[in-house]
Amino acid sequence: MVLHxxxxxxxTAALPRPDNGPTAAxxxxxxxxxxxxxxxxxxxxxxxxxxxxxLVEHTGLEVFDGGNSGVVLFFVLSGFLITKLMAExxxxxxxxxxxxFYRRRxxxxxPAPLVLAAVAFAAGWWLTPTTEALxxxxxxxxxxxxxxxxxxPLLFGDGAPGDIARLQPGQERYFAHTWSLSIEEHFYxxxxxxxxxxxxxxxPAVTVVRGLAGVAxxxxxxxxxxxxxxxxxxxxxxxxxxxGFAWGAALAFAVHGGTHxxxxxxxxxxxxxxxxxxxxxxxxxxxxxxxxxxxxxxxxQMPFHYWYYTTIGLVGVVLITHLHSRxxxxxxxxxxxxxxxxxGRLSYSIYLWHVPIQVAVSRERFPGWPLWRLVLVEQGLTxxxxxxxYRLVExxxxxWRFRRPGAPxxxxxxxxQPAGVSx
Numbered sequence: 001m002v003l004h005x006x007x008x009x010x011x012t013a014a015l016p017r018p019d020n021g022p023t024a025a026x027x028x029x030x031x032x033x034x035x036x037x038x039x040x041x042x043x044x045x046x047x048x049x050x051x052x053x054x055l056v057e058h059t060g061l062e063v064f065d066g067g068n069s070g071v072v073l074f075f076v077l078s079g080f081l082i083t084k085l086m087a088e089x090x091x092x093x094x095x096x097x098x099x100x101f102y103r104r105r106x107x108x109x110x111p112a113p114l115v116l117a118a119v120a121f122a123a124g125w126w127l128t129p130t131t132e133a134l135x136x137x138x139x140x141x142x143x144x145x146x147x148x149x150x151x152x153p154l155l156f157g158d159g160a161p162g163d164i165a166r167l168q169p170g171q172e173r174y175f176a177h178t179w180s181l182s183i184e185e186h187f188y189x190x191x192x193x194x195x196x197x198x199x200x201x202x203x204p205a206v207t208v209v210r211g212l213a214g215v216a217x218x219x220x221x222x223x224x225x226x227x228x229x230x231x232x233x234x235x236x237x238x239x240x241x242x243x244g245f246a247w248g249a250a251l252a253f254a255v256h257g258g259t260h261x262x263x264x265x266x267x268x269x270x271x272x273x274x275x276x277x278x279x280x281x282x283x284x285x286x287x288x289x290x291x292x293x294x295x296x297x298x299x300x301q302m303p304f305h306y307w308y309y310t311t312i313g314l315v316g317v318v319l320i321t322h323l324h325s326r327x328x329x330x331x332x333x334x335x336x337x338x339x340x341x342x343x344g345r346l347s348y349s350i351y352l353w354h355v356p357i358q359v360a361v362s363r364e365r366f367p368g369w370p371l372w373r374l375v376l377v378e379q380g381l382t383x384x385x386x387x388x389x390y391r392l393v394e395x396x397x398x399x400w401r402f403r404r405p406g407a408p409x410x411x412x413x414x415x416x417q418p419a420g421v422s423x
Contacts, residue, residue, distance in 0.1 A: 066280075268326055272322070
């Protein structure tokens with residue numbers, strides 16, 4: 001019996017096997033659907049770059065002017081990360097829990113501004129010299145809490161939403177910079193419902209990517225139309241600044257679905273990154289020159305000029321694509337350097353506190369101080385306030401929101417981690 005089985009196996013082994021041709025090479029990594037994004041320190045480096053661009057404009061040194069570039073980078077990164085996480089949740093559960101998303105976002109972004117508002121309310125009696133100034137500060141706090149700062153030009157006609165200059169005596173703008181936080185919050189309110197209603201993660205990723213890119217271009221055209229018709233305040237509407245989020249969301253679906261591999265290889269290449277950084281540098285330096293190469297020259301033009309957001313948005317897409325695809329590159333290692341990552345983790349708190357501190361510690365209050373001393377004091381107080389906010393407000397709120405069993409957890413770096421899945 002054993003001999004019979006052995007002969008049968010030998011006969012079977014001797015039979016000719018069908019020729020399937022050469023073994024097909026595995027597809028390149030860019031064309032495969034991506035798994036969980038995981039924690040990537042270099043993306044904290046993008047946050048550090050963005051907040052650095054904001055700070056160099058607001059220092060008062062009048063050398064660089066890159067604040068709005070930094071804000072656009074924040075928008076692109078937020079659109080990328082939030083969309084990628086929602087697509088991953090859809091892949092695990094077949095749906096998106098919008099209420100849970102809102103709960104997590106609220107606990108992530110609301111505690112720190114509320115604490116800042118409470119501190120400002122308490123300090124307002126000392127900071128404001130007149131009753132009128134105190135009432136104006138309270139008005140600002142209401143706009144901050146309601147996330148309506150970006151709509152101030154439309155509602156009250158009191159200047160560009162991000163202009164931190166004093167409008168008139170007694171009207172110091174401690175919270176004008178929160179216009180970008182209002183826009184980001186409006187994006188968080190709208191985007192999950194759109195994604196779930198249209199069931200975007202179930203549709204072909206190529207179609208979704210092209211659709212989102214089309215939305216970004218359409219927003220640019222709408223800004224151009226408003227600019228041509230002499231209505232610069234109209235761009236205060238949040239939807240007209242959503243193109244940065246749309247570019248980030250398009251990249252997220254391309255990465256998640258493994259689409260457009262050739263284009264992503266080009267975007268991740270060293271020459272593409274060199275061009276992107278050169279554009280960022282030219283805009284940073286050139287906008288301070290009346291005839292410079294900045295994207296918004298002359299300097300007194302609206303910071304929402306119709307093609308500005310698109311240009312910097314594409315710069316953000318290139319940087320994120322490179323850092324996501326080539327984390328071991330020289331730029332990837334620099335962005336993942338621990339001091340840079342720490343700045344990126346503190347970027348939210350730094351952004352919240354730096355303008356109120358700079359308005360409080362200003363030349364008007366300390367006219368005898370040289371500029372270098374003002375800058376050092378402002379930046380030092382900002383760092384201390386940011387570290388305190390991060391450790392005493394942001395981190396406890398973040399841990400609390402992930403206590404529920406099965407809820408996403410927090411890993412190193414503070415990025416959201418789905419339960420059982422690394423981000």
